[in-house]
């Protein structure tokens with residue numbers, strides 16, 4: 001265990017023959033916007049021979065030597081890749097060492113029966129006889145476990161693991177084990193959430209040396225004064241970890257404290273709102289507000305771990321759940337799947353996986369991450385015109401309607417109206433337009449928007465005609 005996530009590192013997939021490393025690796029690479037390298041395929045291309053032929057002409061030892069040297073070349077590449085390792089690549093001590101220093105390795109778990117069904121009799125040199133196939137699986141499994149930083153069973157699971165995100169009902173009770181490292185822990189909770197879930201978190205941290213702090217509930221925590229209080233009260237050293245327990249407001253301010261305290265310490269986000277679990281807790285953006293300006297002071301500081309426990313959401317007030325549902329609908333539109341129709345724990349898992357994929361692919365918000373602003377240019381304008389008294393979910397729902405109308409997608413407009421029932425807001429249209437024009441996504445005067453060519457096919461930086469944008473905005477105003 002060396003790395004917490006695949007941020008800035010190769011994402012390597014290890015696992016037995018038939019675990020699906022190649023197809024999962026391809027899908028993961030698309031989601032991350034990274035290049036995919038299948039090690040076996042690279043060997044065949046480089047040597048001009050099929051793996052089965054290399055086994056015959058060079059023997060297994062000869063093949064392993066070639067495999068080791070090509071693994072070395074691939075893992076030495078500077079650009080972070082997604083690499084599917086051959087089933088036996090981890091037999092090499094040198095490759096294991098290079099994985100530890102240059103990659104985040106995920107073990108793609110498969111039960112041996114399924115693996116045999118997939119590859120038995122396929123002509124692979126080591127999949128000719130079922131008994132020896134099972135024996136080899138038993139022999140290799142400990143090696144995979146040893147080299148793996150995390151385990152997963154599917155594409156979304158790989159993405160979550162790659163981002164250090166753990167989604168599980170009841171995960172809060174495993175917090176002591178889930179917070180990386182063994183140093184002391186400083187638990188910082190939203191004051192309201194602390195009274196509801198704080199004891200559970202503290203009991204779970206009981207195995208660790210830990211202390212507790214509170215920040216004001218909700219958005220009131222995102223101030224310079226609260227940040228300064230955290231700086232002066234934190235007691236951990238560089239080997240310690242900060243744990244943030246609360247909604248997006250708490251994870252934003254505590255994450256910024258972690259980014260700045262002693263020039264940066266590790267932190268774990270434990271989001272307790274639906275917004276937090278599907279959006280705010282993920283991706284490493286942290287921020288506080290200044291008077292009249294939201295999120296203007298912040299830092300990128302990827303959490304070493306995010307622990308999403310959907311069971312914490314049972315105590316969430318309905319208006320807060322609706323805020324989260326708007327982000328779930330946004331994510332489903334971006335992903336091209338009606339995620340909002342799934343049970344809530346699945347919404348959390350799939351939305352978190354979607355966001356983590358986009359953010360790992362663009363950690364510093366220079367490209368693909370822009371898509372996450374779908375509907376938000378309009379939402380921010382309405383929120384500003386309403387003096388921030390408008391619930392974010394309602395603003396986003398309206399913003400999605402406007403973006404989908406401009407995208408020419410009437411069916412999706414109806415879906416958003418059915419699922420989120422957004423009511424037009426009573427704000428000053430000129431004030432909303434002025435705020436939209438001031439929005440940081442507006443470059444050279446004309447607003448830049450995120451639109452959809454179709455569900456699952458976002459386009460960002462779209463320069464729409466000013467009159468159309470203004471009409472779409474005004475249609476949201478009562």
Ligand SMILES: NC(=O)c1ccc[n+]([C@@H]2O[C@H](COP(=O)([O-])OP(=O)(O)OC[C@H]3O[C@@H](n4cnc5c(N)ncnc54)[C@H](O)[C@@H]3O)[C@@H](O)[C@H]2O)c1
Nearest residue numbers: 192217218219247248249272273275276280285312315316
């Ligand atoms: N960093 C990012 O990428 C990102 C993304 C989206 C939003 N955000 C930020 O997140 C903030 C909004 O966060 P939020 O919507 O999670 O709300 P929040 O953190 O402001 O909390 C809202 C309210 O819910 C309460 N609450 C939280 N969890 C609860 C639970 N389990 N049971 C009962 N009550 C609970 C809180 O005490 C608070 O009163 C905004 O400041 C926004 O800017 C950040």
Ligand SMILES: [Zn+2]
Nearest residue numbers: 327376392396
């Ligand atoms: Zn939002």
